[in-house]
Amino acid sequence: MLSVVIPAYNEAGRLPETLRALRGELDEMGETYEVIVVDDGSQDGTADTALELASGWPRLRVLRLPENRGKGWAVRAGMLAARGDLRLFTDADLSTPFDEVRRLRARLGGPVQVVIASRALPGSRIEVHQPRHRETMGRTYNRLLQVVALPGLHDTQCGFKLFTAEAAVACFEPLRTPRFGFDAEVLLRARRLGWEVAEVPVTWRHAENSRVSPLRDSVATLADLIKLRLRRS
Numbered sequence: 001m002l003s004v005v006i007p008a009y010n011e012a013g014r015l016p017e018t019l020r021a022l023r024g025e026l027d028e029m030g031e032t033y034e035v036i037v038v039d040d041g042s043q044d045g046t047a048d049t050a051l052e053l054a055s056g057w058p059r060l061r062v063l064r065l066p067e068n069r070g071k072g073w074a075v076r077a078g079m080l081a082a083r084g085d086l087r088l089f090t091d092a093d094l095s096t097p098f099d100e101v102r103r104l105r106a107r108l109g110g111p112v113q114v115v116i117a118s119r120a121l122p123g124s125r126i127e128v129h130q131p132r133h134r135e136t137m138g139r140t141y142n143r144l145l146q147v148v149a150l151p152g153l154h155d156t157q158c159g160f161k162l163f164t165a166e167a168a169v170a171c172f173e174p175l176r177t178p179r180f181g182f183d184a185e186v187l188l189r190a191r192r193l194g195w196e197v198a199e200v201p202v203t204w205r206h207a208e209n210s211r212v213s214p215l216r217d218s219v220a221t222l223a224d225l226i227k228l229r230l231r232r233s
Contacts, residue, residue, distance in 0.1 A: 001032040002101075003084030007074035009040040011092045012049045018094055019053050019060065025098045026059075035060045038078040041068035072182025076172045079163070087168040091159035093207035100202040104162040107198040113167035114190045115198045116153070117160035123201035148226070149188050153199055156183050160202065167195060181223075 004022065008015060015037070026033045039047035039062065047064045054060040063077055075089045086108070088101055096117050104115040118124055120142065138157060145156055161183070163171065170193055177185045187197050 001034065001084040001086070002026075002029075003078075003082035003087045004033065004035045004098075005075060005078030005082060005087065005089040006035065006037045006092050007040055007071050007078065007089065008037055008042065008046050008050070008092045009068060009071070009074070010042045010044045010046060012042070012044045012046045014092055015046060015049050016053060018092055019050070019057075021094065022098055023057060023060075033059060034083060036063060036078045036082060037061070038063045038074040039065060040071065040074040041065050070179035070182075072175060072180070072185075073178040075182065076175045079168045079172045082165075082168070085165045086162060087165060088162045089159070095207050096158065096160035096202050096204050100160065100200075101162065103200045103202065104160075107200055108162065108164065111194070111196045112198045113164045113195040114171070114187065115162045115200055116156065116187070117158045117202040117204070118155040118199045119158055119202070119204045120154035121199060121201040125201075125203045126205070127203060128205040128207075145184060149184060150191070153187065153197060155199070156187055158202070158204065161186075167193075 004026070006018070011018075019035070019037075022035060026035070035057075037050040037060065039050065047062055050060070050062040054062055061081075063081060065074060065077060078089065079087050086105070088104070090096065090098065100117060104117065107115045119126060120139075142153075142155060142157070145153070150156060157180075167190060171186045171189045174189070175182060175185060190197055
């Protein structure tokens with residue numbers, strides 16, 4: 001079974017369209033699946049919107065966190081609640097089209113237990129670019145990340161990542177970074193546990209209303225990374 005985890009914070013306006021599109025794609029695949037929306041303490045009715053949709057879609061579950069803890073904590077909750085032998089998390093804006101999951105699944109197997117989407121590899125296609133300052137800061141962060149902790153990975157922040165159930169539990173259960181730096185912690189832990197992390201080029205399009213502040217979150221994420229690099233587990 002495939003589990004799809006969607007962290008959501010104040011996404012009531014965007015969520016219905018996203019879930020309708022996702023349901024169409026998943027039903028067309030013709031396999032067993034579940035979708036888990038994790039409401040990260042939203043203040044705009046995100047959980048109620050998702051619950052209304054779930055009333056007509058038995059494969060949709062909604063988890064409500066009592067307060068806003070950060071994207072990493074929401075993804076963690078969904079990945080640990082999931083029942084699938086494969087567990088994908090994707091952003092609520094579907095910046096990476098869901099059908100790219102086929103490319104990721106094709107790379108799983110053997111020592112590769114984690115596959116991540118990438119906007120920075122040959123073969124990646126950016127249909128709508130981020131503002132230039134955001135792209136520049138993202139590239140700078142990823143270069144620093146390669147030097148500090150994750151050599152060989154070119155885009156760790158794309159919100160579309162696939163794990164086997166074993167890797168999902170092992171990487172997310174001990175998570176200490178609740179906000180945007182969680183990707184680096186999870187991927188570093190996967191490598192320390194002896195798994196390979198495969199990176200796959202995908203199509204991607206920027207969506208407005210991003211929850212990321214380029215300056216604030218890049219600085220905070222880098223600080224989290226330095227702390228992570230100094231820890232042993």
